[in-house]
Every structure is written in C-alpha cells, then in structure tokens.
Amino acid sequence: MARDGGYLLDNRQAEAGTRFGALAALFDxxxxxxxxxVGVAEGWRC
Incomplete structure (x- = not known):
C-alpha cells in the first residue's frame, strides 16, 4: 500500500500509462x- 493508504499502483496515477506501455512491451x-x-481468431470475445 502507498503511504496515503491508497493502492501503490493506482491506475489513476499519472505514470499509469507509462507502466501499461512497459507491461505491453514486456508481455504482448x-x-x-x-x-x-490456441487458434484464437480476430473478433473472438471472452
């Protein structure tokens, strides 16, 4: 938890976009x- 009692990796934080970009680069x-x-095709939904 963050010092203010909130979630440390809150998606509303300014750096969230940077973090998501890094995760995408790492895992995409x-x-x-x-x-x-597996054969998942375009247009499939889950």
Missing amino acids: ASTFRHFET
Missing part, C-alpha cells in the same frame, strides 16, 4: 503467441 509478444497457438 508472448501473449499473442499463446493466442495464435
């Missing part, structure tokens, strides 16, 4: 490989 390639392996 492997996530899409898994989707392709």
Whole structure:
C-alpha cells in the first residue's frame, strides 16, 4: 500500500500509462503467441 493508504499502483496515477506501455512491451509478444497457438481468431470475445 502507498503511504496515503491508497493502492501503490493506482491506475489513476499519472505514470499509469507509462507502466501499461512497459507491461505491453514486456508481455504482448508472448501473449499473442499463446493466442495464435490456441487458434484464437480476430473478433473472438471472452
């Protein structure tokens, strides 16, 4: 928890966009490989 009692990685914080960009750069390639392996196609929803 953050010092103010809020969530440390709050999505409303100014740096949230940067954090999401870093997570995407780190995990997108492997996530899409898994989707392709399973056969998930464009337009599918879950």
